[in-house]
Amino acid sequence: MSENIAKNVHQKLNNKIFALQIDESTDISGKAQLMGFVRLINGDSIINQFLFCQELSGRTTGKEIFDCVDNFFKNSNLSWNFCTGICTDGAPAMVGNEKGFWTYAKQKNADIITTHIIHREALVAKTLPTELISVLEDVIKIVNYIKSRPLKSRLFKELCDSMEANYNCLLLHSEVRWLSRGRVLARAYELREELCVFFKEETTMGEKEKRRILKTQQFYDCLSNELWCAKLAYLEHTFSHLNHLNSSLQGRHENILTSTDKLTAFSNKLCLWSKKVGENNLEMFAKIPDGNSLVKSHLDTLQQAVAKYFPSIHIEKHDWIRNPFTGNTSYSNLCLEEEEELISLSSDRTLKLKYSELPLNTFWISIHDEYPKLFKRAISIFQFSTSYLCELGFSTLTTIKNNKRSQLKNVEDELRVALSTIKPNIEEITKHRQSHISH
Incomplete structure (x- = not known):
C-alpha cells in the first residue's frame, strides 16, 4: 500500500508546483529521522500529503539534511524548480545563513519562500522582566514542592475536594512544551486560595521541621501577598493570550x-x-x-x-490574492505580465461572481489555464506557515516505533500509510495477486 501511495503522490507532483515542510527529530532508538510533508494541488483543492521519512546516519547539519532531501528528489524525479516554499523550525541547521538547509535549497531555486513562524512565537513569550520572572519561578517551585511528593499531592487533592474547587491537582511545568507555562500559571491562579490554605496548614503542622517550615512559609507569604497574586494574574492573562495565539497557528490548513x-x-x-x-x-x-x-x-x-521576530508581519502587498477585484491593480511585487493578467482578471465580472461562490484557493486553481503567471504567484502564498504536520508525524512515529518495536528499521512505509491523505488504490494492488482459494 505504501508503494502504491508513493506512486500516486509522485504522479500528482510530476511537473506541478508544491510546498515543502520538513523537520528533524530523534526516535526511541536514538536515530535521527528527517520527515517531510508536501502541500500540492489535487483536482480543485489543495491537500497536505506525507512525503518521506529518512534516517540521517551521521550528523544533522544543514548540508546533510539538504543532501538527504536532494537525493530523495532525484530518486523520485522531483525538481526543485517546482518547489515554491519551504517551512522548517528555527534551528540553525535549517535557517543558517551560510550552511543552513535554506541556503542550499535556494541555490537550487532562488525564488523559494522560506517560513518558520511557530518557533519565533515561542521566543516572544520569553520577554519577561525580572519581577515577573521571579513570580514565574515561585510558581514553579510551589508546583514542584507538591507534585514531587506523593503524600503532599494526595493531601492537596483532599483539600481541593473539601473546598469544592474546580480542580484538585496542579500541572507540572515542561520547558520544551510551548503551552506549558501558560497552563501551569492558569491552574496555579485558579487554585491560589486552596494553595494558600494548604501552606498555612503546612506551616503550623510541622513545627519541628524548621527547614521545611521556612520553605512553606515563603510559599504562604507569596500566596497571601496581594501584589504577588496580581502579578500572577497578569502573567496568567498574558500567557493565556500567547497560548491561544500559539494554538491558533497550528493546524493542517x-x-x-x-x-x-x-x-x-x-x-x-x-x-x-x-x-x-x-x-x-x-x-x-x-x-x-x-x-x-x-x-x-x-x-x-x-x-x-x-x-523583531516577525519583521514582515504586514503583507498588504498580497491583498490582491485575498481579493483581486478591489480595483487596485498596481503592486510593486508583480512583474508587468502579472499586472496585465491582474487587470484582465479584475475586469472579468463573471469571474467576480465565481470568486464570491468559491473558497479562495479553489478560485485560484480554477483560473490556472487562463492566468498561469498570476496563478503561480498567488498559489505560492498558500504554502505552510508552521511545522505542525511534522510535529504530528513525530507523534505518530513515537506510537509506531515504541519501546517494544525500537529495532524497527524502515518506518517510512508504516508512516506513509498512517499519515497519507491519498488513499491506496486497492483494485490496482490486488489485480496482480492471486486470491487464496479455501479448501
Missing part, C-alpha cells in the same frame, strides 16, 4: 495569509493594551497596585519582540 492575520491581530491588541494601561485603564488585566509601569513596560517589550 494554516498558510502565510491566515497566520499573518492572527499575528497582526495580536500585535494590534498589544498596542491597544499598552495605550489603555498608559491611561490607567487596567480593564483587561487584574488590578495591580502601583504596577501600571511594570505592565506597560512588559507590553512595550512584547511589542518590540513581535516586531
Whole structure:
C-alpha cells in the first residue's frame, strides 16, 4: 500500500508546483529521522500529503539534511524548480545563513519562500522582566514542592475536594512544551486560595521541621501577598493570550495569509493594551497596585519582540490574492505580465461572481489555464506557515516505533500509510495477486 501511495503522490507532483515542510527529530532508538510533508494541488483543492521519512546516519547539519532531501528528489524525479516554499523550525541547521538547509535549497531555486513562524512565537513569550520572572519561578517551585511528593499531592487533592474547587491537582511545568507555562500559571491562579490554605496548614503542622517550615512559609507569604497574586494574574492573562495565539497557528490548513492575520491581530491588541494601561485603564488585566509601569513596560517589550521576530508581519502587498477585484491593480511585487493578467482578471465580472461562490484557493486553481503567471504567484502564498504536520508525524512515529518495536528499521512505509491523505488504490494492488482459494 505504501508503494502504491508513493506512486500516486509522485504522479500528482510530476511537473506541478508544491510546498515543502520538513523537520528533524530523534526516535526511541536514538536515530535521527528527517520527515517531510508536501502541500500540492489535487483536482480543485489543495491537500497536505506525507512525503518521506529518512534516517540521517551521521550528523544533522544543514548540508546533510539538504543532501538527504536532494537525493530523495532525484530518486523520485522531483525538481526543485517546482518547489515554491519551504517551512522548517528555527534551528540553525535549517535557517543558517551560510550552511543552513535554506541556503542550499535556494541555490537550487532562488525564488523559494522560506517560513518558520511557530518557533519565533515561542521566543516572544520569553520577554519577561525580572519581577515577573521571579513570580514565574515561585510558581514553579510551589508546583514542584507538591507534585514531587506523593503524600503532599494526595493531601492537596483532599483539600481541593473539601473546598469544592474546580480542580484538585496542579500541572507540572515542561520547558520544551510551548503551552506549558501558560497552563501551569492558569491552574496555579485558579487554585491560589486552596494553595494558600494548604501552606498555612503546612506551616503550623510541622513545627519541628524548621527547614521545611521556612520553605512553606515563603510559599504562604507569596500566596497571601496581594501584589504577588496580581502579578500572577497578569502573567496568567498574558500567557493565556500567547497560548491561544500559539494554538491558533497550528493546524493542517494554516498558510502565510491566515497566520499573518492572527499575528497582526495580536500585535494590534498589544498596542491597544499598552495605550489603555498608559491611561490607567487596567480593564483587561487584574488590578495591580502601583504596577501600571511594570505592565506597560512588559507590553512595550512584547511589542518590540513581535516586531523583531516577525519583521514582515504586514503583507498588504498580497491583498490582491485575498481579493483581486478591489480595483487596485498596481503592486510593486508583480512583474508587468502579472499586472496585465491582474487587470484582465479584475475586469472579468463573471469571474467576480465565481470568486464570491468559491473558497479562495479553489478560485485560484480554477483560473490556472487562463492566468498561469498570476496563478503561480498567488498559489505560492498558500504554502505552510508552521511545522505542525511534522510535529504530528513525530507523534505518530513515537506510537509506531515504541519501546517494544525500537529495532524497527524502515518506518517510512508504516508512516506513509498512517499519515497519507491519498488513499491506496486497492483494485490496482490486488489485480496482480492471486486470491487464496479455501479448501
